[in-house]
Amino acid sequence: MTVSFERKILIGYIINIVVIIALGLIYWRQLPLSANKLWHWVSLVLIVLSVGMLTTVFFILKAQLKAKKESGEALQKNQKLLKAIIDNTTNAISVKKINGEYLLVNKQYQLLFKAKEANIIGKTNAEFLPKAIADRYRSADLDVVTLGKATQVEEIIDISKKPHTFLSVKFPLKDILNRVYAIGTISTDITERKTVSESLKAADAFFNMSIDSLVIATHTKFIKINPSLSKLLGYTNVELLSQPFANFIFNEDVKATENEIKKLKKETHLINFKNRWVCKDGLIKWLSWNATADKTTGTLYAIVTDITEKLKLEEEKENTLNALYESQQKLNMILENITDGVLVANTNKEVILANDVANALFGIADDSKISINFSDHFKVLFPSGKKTFPVQDLPAERALVGETTNNIDVLLKDLSTHKMRRVLLSGRPIIDNENKVAAVVVTIKDISRYKKLEEELKQKDKDARELIGFKNTKQKKTK
DSSP states (O other), rough: OOOOOOOOOOHHHHHHHHHHHHHHHHHHSSSOSSSOOHHHHHHHHHHHHHHHHHHHHHHHHHHHHHHHHHHHHEEEEEEHHHHHHHHHHHSEEEEEEESSSSSEOOOHHHHHHTTGGTTTTOGGGGGGGHHHHHHHHHHHHHHHHHSSEEEEEEEEEEETEEEEEEEEEEEEEOOSSSSEEEEEEEEEEEEHHHHHHHHHHHHHHHHHHSSSEEEOOOOSBBEEEOOOHHHOOOOOOHHHHSBBBGGGGGGHHHHHHHHHHHHHHHHHEEEEEEEEOTTSSEEEEEEEEEEEEEETTOEEEEEEEOOHHHHHHHHHHHHHHHHHHHHHHHHHHHHTOOEEEEEEEETTTEEEEEEEHHHHTTOOGGGGGTTSSSSSTTTEEESSSSSSSSGSSSHHHHHHTTOOOEEEEEEEETTTTOOEEEEEOOOOEEEEOOOOOEEEEEEEEOOHHHHHHHHHHHHHHHHHHHHOOOHHHHHHHHO
16 A cells, blocks of 8 residues: 555654654653752753644645645646647647657647657657658758757648648757757648748739739729839839829819729729820820729729720721721712723622622622623623633733723623623723732723714715715726
8 A cells, every 4th residue: 555745744743743752751750859840841841842843844844745736736737738739739849859859749740740649759750751851850950959049941741642831940948057958849831821822922923024004902092003004104103002093094084983983882893994094294095994893892903904006096997987988988979970880899800899880781789799701691702793702801800910901892792681782891900008909990881872873874974975976986996
């Protein structure tokens, strides 16, 4: 049976009291009755003092034992509390001796290396980790001992066959003589944080390198802008960030801009909103805004595009189209008032324009259905009507190779009605800026009526000559 230390002290106290009292009684009885009474009182006082001192020592020891017990319980409680804290933290914590043996590891550290505390405590990294990794950890621990102060180091540890980055804070533990006796390590998994950090760096690089102007703003001021906007407007970042952005907007567009920002507050998107901004050099630029607002913070995010040149080109294009339309109307008026037929065809031999005279000649209202070489509608003959005119010599074919032809006299025999027309065909190429044929123009002058009148006049002239006595020369020679 084990006797506690407190009980041993109590037993010793009782035994000492009994001994002192016994010795006192023995001494008291041995004094002769004739002895001086002073010795009686002195011996009594000494006995009482001895008992008192022994009792005092007993209670002092008892108090010390109680205090030690309470401090031990408090220490144990604190150790349990510390153990609970380090076991429930997400950080991996360990303490090693200078020789590398583990003194303490928390649960997270055990999970990290998939080993139980009993299999780690008292061992070194070399006993359960690959040599290269163990040597690297050992080198980092020795650096802490050498420097005598905390250091930070990034360590790569494979977890489930995937590399994780840990930020380890290593610090020396010193005794009362300020000598390093152990190395503590607190490791934090920063894989996700590092990934986010790298993503933020990439996003920041993209933000600053973007050709488009990117903006983060409140409803009144810029929060962040990329260099593209500064370059676009000519102001420095400080100038743009230090003032309300309304100060840079063209006065007539401020109200409209404010109204659009109010719409953003209602969780709508800003699409292709255009307003004018005053540059530092005084020039006015048109900017197009695509923006959205964060629902929780109200922060605005926008992409800005300079559309000044685009609008200028659109305006010039519109003016050109208006001028072209006006020219087209004038051209149509001219073509419709010309008595000759006119055909305009592209290099694919497709008729893109025909006037009313040409439409009437072919009997077709749809310009695109007219053949520029007439072959689908007429048989093209020499004026004698006995020989077919070569297709390659027609004005359209010659114009396509850059040649100009004038007044080619041919007969057109309608394939369906067999009606004959005497026409003069002319062709000219239209040359573009690169000196290439872009289109051809063919004109058709119907001279059938003139030829008929000419024949009629010749016949009348002949008849008149005979009436006034002119005789045919051939007849005279015959006689």
